[in-house]
Amino acid sequence: MRANPFSLKAFSPANQVFAKLTHQTIEIHRLDGTLLQTLKLSGPEVNEAAFSPDGQLLTARTSQGETRVWNVKTGQQLAQLKATNPSKRASFRHFSRDLPKSLVFSPNNSLLALAETPGTKNLVEVWSLGNTPRRVASLSQSERVSTMAFSPDNRALVCGSAGGSLRWYDVATQKMKAEVRNGSAMVWDIVFTPQGLVVGERGQSPATLTLYDVPSIRNSAQRPGGQKPLLQKKTQIASGLHIAMWDKLAISPQGRFFATASYSGAREIVVGHLSTGVPLARLEVDMFRVESIAFSPDGTRLTCIGHSMANGQMQVVSYRRPTPEKQTR
Incomplete structure (x- = not known):
C-alpha cells in the first residue's frame, strides 16, 4: 500500500482500523489493508484525524479549522463544527504535525x-456531540496547547502546552482546578491510567515520562491564601531510554506497561514497566517514520504503523508484548 509520509492520521486499537488521508478523501482500512470506508470531502484539505476510544467515531479537521465527525461503520456524517475564527487558520496545516492530540x-x-490557535490567542473548545452539537466550553490558554486528555469520568480535561505547563480543567464550570509547570520542556503526551496521569515531556534534555497522582487533583480543595492546588508528581518513570525526541507513547489498557518511539529517525520501540520504568525490550523498527504505536485491548500485543525504510510503503508490524525472558515478533 503506497502512502506519503503524512497520510496516516489515526489508528484505533479497539477495532484495529486506521484512517489514511489523501487531499480531500479519508480512507478507513483494516490492518491488512482492506478498505472499509471512503469519505469524500469538498473544500479545504483534511490534515488530521482521531478515532474515539471505542473506535466507533472518527473526527477530522481541515487546514482552515472545520471539524467533522462520522460513524465509522456506516460512514454517516454526524456533526460539522465550524472554526472559531476561520479567517486566521491559514497556517494551521503547518504546525498540526507537532500536535500529538489536538482532537480528543x-x-x-x-x-x-479541539485545540484551537486562532491568530495569537490559544484556545481549547469542548463540544457536546448530542443530536444537536453545541460548544459547551471555551478554555483560554496562555500558551499553545500541544496535547490533551479527558479524565476517565468525562468531567475534566487536562491540557499540556508547548511551553511546559500542565492544566486541569473542570469542563462543566470551565474553571482551572490545578496547574504545574516543569521548566520549558514541551508536554508531548498525557495519558490517564489506573495508576495516575502519565505525562511525557521533551526539551533539550532527554525526554521523560512522569506519573502524577490523580486523586490529589480530583479530591483537591482550595489551599489557604487562594492558591490553586498543584498536580502532585508521584514518580519519574523513565528518562532518555533511547533518544531525546520521543513523540509516540502507548500505555497498556491495564496500565502496567508503556511503549515509546519517535516519529522520525527512530529505529526502535522501547517497552517497559510503567511502575518502575525498567525496560523490558528494545524492538527493532525498520521504518523511517513511525506514525502510531498502540497496545491491543487485552494488552498482549503492540502494533506499530509507519513507513518502510526500504521503499516508503505503509507498513504494519505487530509484536507480542515482550517479557524479560522472551521477546518475539
Missing part, C-alpha cells in the same frame, strides 16, 4: 475537545 474524544464519546 471523551471516554464515553459524548464530548470532543
